Amino acid sequence: MLAWILQTTTRLIAGLGSATLGALQGLGKRALFVWAVIPALPYSVWRIRLLMKQIYFAGVLSLPIILTAGLFVGMVLGLQGHHILTTYNSEEAVGTMTALSLIRELGPVVAALLFAGRAGSALTAEVGLMKSTEQLSALEMMAVDPMKFVIAPRILASIIALPMLAMIFIATGIFGGYVVAVGWLGVDDGAFWAQMSEQVDWYDDVINGLVKAVVFAILIAIIALYEGYESVPTSEGVSHATTRSVVHASLVVLGVDFILTSLMFT
Amino acid sequence: MTRQIKAEIGVGLLVLITLVSMVFIALKVSNFSALQDRPSYQLEALFSNVGGLTVRAPVKVSGVTIGRVAKISIDPISYRAKVAMDIYNDYNDLPMDSSASILTSGLLGSQYVGVEIGGDEEVLADGARFNYTQSALVLESLIGRLMVSLTEGGDK
Numbered sequence: 001m002l003a004w005i006l007q008t009t010t011r012l013i014a015g016l017g018s019a020t021l022g023a024l025q026g027l028g029k030r031a032l033f034v035w036a037v038i039p040a041l042p043y044s045v046w047r048i049r050l051l052m053k054q055i056y057f058a059g060v061l062s063l064p065i066i067l068t069a070g071l072f073v074g075m076v077l078g079l080q081g082h083h084i085l086t087t088y089n090s091e092e093a094v095g096t097m098t099a100l101s102l103i104r105e106l107g108p109v110v111a112a113l114l115f116a117g118r119a120g121s122a123l124t125a126e127v128g129l130m131k132s133t134e135q136l137s138a139l140e141m142m143a144v145d146p147m148k149f150v151i152a153p154r155i156l157a158s159i160i161a162l163p164m165l166a167m168i169f170i171a172t173g174i175f176g177g178y179v180v181a182v183g184w185l186g187v188d189d190g191a192f193w194a195q196m197s198e199q200v201d202w203y204d205d206v207i208n209g210l211v212k213a214v215v216f217a218i219l220i221a222i223i224a225l226y227e228g229y230e231s232v233p234t235s236e237g238v239s240h241a242t243t244r245s246v247v248h249a250s251l252v253v254l255g256v257d258f259i260l261t262s263l264m265f266t
Numbered sequence: 267m268t269r270q271i272k273a274e275i276g277v278g279l280l281v282l283i284t285l286v287s288m289v290f291i292a293l294k295v296s297n298f299s300a301l302q303d304r305p306s307y308q309l310e311a312l313f314s315n316v317g318g319l320t321v322r323a324p325v326k327v328s329g330v331t332i333g334r335v336a337k338i339s340i341d342p343i344s345y346r347a348k349v350a351m352d353i354y355n356d357y358n359d360l361p362m363d364s365s366a367s368i369l370t371s372g373l374l375g376s377q378y379v380g381v382e383i384g385g386d387e388e389v390l391a392d393g394a395r396f397n398y399t400q401s402a403l404v405l406e407s408l409i410g411r412l413m414v415s416l417t418e419g420g421d422k
Contacts, residue, residue, distance in 0.1 A: 059280050168287045170291060171286070171287035172287075196295055201296060202298040206295075206296050
């Protein structure tokens with residue numbers, strides 16, 4: 001009996017240890033990946049054509065989903081905000097509420113989540129397939145650094161594309177809120193815009209929102225490309241990597257958003 | 267049309283839409299235009315209590331914004347709150363005996379400096395100080411005074 005208890009506890013402790021070591025190893029591998037990408041980044045700035053193609057894939061092709069989602073999120077905010085604010089007789093504040101929640105939180109976060117699903121998954125699948133069809137090895141055989149030609153342009157393109165998409169998301173969202181609040185629910189047009197520009201600060205709100213979007217872009221790109229680059233080179237491995245990429249990226253975006261918010265808006 | 271050209275048109279379009287969004291957010295949504303440094307001169311005022319006044323709060327005459335609060339500090343001599351205000355150069359003819367008071371927009375709104383225009387011939391120059399000020403209304407002391415006057419009234 002005693003021996004059995006001892007054995008089970010040892011196994012439990014060993015399991016805990018192995019899980020911790022695994023997590024640390026994963027973290028270390030990601031850090032090494034980032035370390036290897038950093039020197040390749042300045043190189044890819046001058047490869048305008050490669051960069052342009054990646055911005056097209058990551059940014060331009062994400063436009064329809066960003067526009068649609070932004071419009072509907074803004075419309076819902078206008079509707080709900082108006083619903084609550086009428087009980088306090090201050091439905092003019094609906095503009096302020098819509099704008100602030102979009103600029104500070106929803107714009108960067110929802111755009112980042114959509115980006116992780118729309119572009120991040122594609123990056124993982126593409127790089128994972130490149131690996132499983134040994135294109136990456138072929139590049140290395142030709143003395144072409146895949147970090148410079150495959151990974152770096154994609155990271156840079158994400159860092160450029162996501163902040164732009166977040167800004168577009170915010171603008172369409174506010175327009176959606178305007179359509180619902182002023183066009184449909186009859187909030188005063190002048191008060192809507194005047195209160196908004198009174199309360200929204202360019203540096204504290206808009207610039208901080210942009211900083212958030214840049215941070216999210218870096219995280220999403222690194223997670224997506226790492227998962228692709230380190231995926232098991234089988235069809236199953238690539239499919240797992242794609243799933244992990246979207247799940248991890250979404251969770252990291254939400255977690256880091258909380259940290260950034262607590263640092264920025266005190 | 268080659269793929270490269272298509273990508274370039276797409277990216278160009280993306281940048282264009284982003285720029286339109288940025289201009290919209292800057293001009294219509296945020297206070298970007300109000301932050302631009304308009305040529306201004308500085309005035310000071312001493313208050314015994316600034317309440318919830320913050321830097322960049324508006325300075326108003328008859329409800330029209332004529333400047334912004336630049337700095338709030340403690341005057342080292344009188345230990346009262348010293349509020350420095352940037353007043354736009356368009357309004358460089360405020361009479362010497364104008365008074366500054368800290369007011370609240372609406373019942374629970376943000377606080378601003380309201381300037382009541384006087385009748386003096388001389389005007390406040392750059393760096394001058396308002397001679398007449400009225401501090402922020404503190405709800406607690408107001409209620410306290412009301413309570414005192416009510417209980418005194420009850421004794422009679």
